[in-house]
Amino acid sequence: METRNYPPPHGVALPLPYHLVTQFPDPSWIENIAVRPNGDLLLTQLSFGPGTHLFSIPNPSGPSPAVTTVHTFPTVATLFGITEAAPDLFVLVGGNASTPGAFYAWTVDFRHAGGGASASPAITEIAHLTDAVVPNGVTSIPAHGRDEVGVVLVADSLAGLVWRVDAASGAYDVAVRVPELAPPVGAGASAVGVNGLKWHRGYLYWTNSALVGVYRVRVGRDGMVGEGAMVEKIAAIDAGFLDDFAVDEDGVVWVVTNSDNRLLAVRVGDGESVVVRGGVADRAVLGGTAAAFGRGRSDGKVLYVTTCGGFRERANGGRNDTEGAKVVAVNTAGFKF
Structure with a gap:
């Protein structure tokens, strides 16, 4: 019988290859990431006290990427999500979870900042989100227009809704x-519902951390749910958190699972998911x-993943085994999926 070499089920062998882009001192927590049109990475930080930073990594696919500080928010403890609302104009949210009503939205405008690692954007507070919980x-x-600012949507993890700003x-x-x-009924006041949020080709996608599921619904250009649109559950994931x-x-x-230390690929349609990197013994995406x-051109197929460095007493099978937050590049x- 003729012997044939068949490709792996997903086109390439798993786990997917990766390399370290940068790592921060321990303890540290990088919360979110956005990519500028020039390819530079923007990173938001969850601080362990007042004073948090928006970081940049210029040319992350280059031979020696370095971290620079774009802006410091001296009275803010946490920066959460960040999105590009117009070419090189970003909106980010953050604040102080210990103080009710102390959350804000800012624009980070690079459009007139010039190029290079020293580019200094204009930072403007645009909203005080007094009704937001987290x-x-x-x-x-x-x-529609290139210079127009798009509709900005913000997930509120504890209120269980999406704001339009x-x-x-x-x-x-x-x-x-x-x-x-929303978090499931009876899950407790600190249970996290909607977490990640992305618009993609007419649909609003999100993860629900407590329900451990991925969902989507069709929305209009105004950010509102389309008439008659129904929520689709894309997948239920066997994990403790999304x-x-x-x-x-x-x-x-x-999708990353944070405390489960895994990166999964999820197929829309049948909900199949596969772990492509990470796990108990694989520290690639720890936290x-x-x-x-x-x-x-060089990194269009590279997925940049940020981490919090793992959780004490939960990381790596229950041992106190953490590290500094990092950015890794997964090829x-x-x-194929």
Whole structure:
């Protein structure tokens, strides 16, 4: 009988290859990530006290990427989600969870900042989110005009809803409120519902951390649920927690599980998921928090994953085994799902 060499089920052997881009001192927590049009990474920080930073990694696919500080927020403890609302204009949210009503949204405008690692964007507070409980993931719906600012949507993890923020006026209102955004009834006051949030080709996608599921619903350009649109449960994941995610050009959802230390690829349609990196003995994405694909010719298939460095007493099979937060580059080239 003729012997044939068949390709792996997913096109390439798993786990997917990766390399370290940068690592921060321990303890540290990088919460979210966005990619500028020039390919630079923007990283938000969860601080362990007042004073938190927005970081940048210029040319992350280069031979020696370095971290720079874009801006310091001296009275803010946590920066959560960040999204590009217009070319090189970003919106991020953050604040102080210990103080009710102390959350804000800012624009980070690189459009007139010039290039290079020393680019200094204009930082402007655009909204005081007094009604938000814990604003977390952020996404935007592209505007029709290139210079127009798109609709900005913000996940509220404890309120179990999605806010719509007007980046021009600072006004905000509820855009989406469905049961699948909320933590389960009786889960406790600190249970995290909607976490990661992404708009992709007419759909609003999200992870629900407590329900350990991935969902989507069709939304209009105004950020509101389309008439007659129903929430779809894309997948239920066998994990203890789901954090943020990215959606690739083929519609595959790449989600990190944070305390479970795994990166999974999820197929829309049948809900099949596969662990592509991480696990109890694999520290590649220890405490993964967010993910975003590169935007350059050399890293368009590279998924940049941020981490919090793991959880004490939960990391690596229950041992106190943590590390500094890091950014890793996972090569997804050749992966088929």
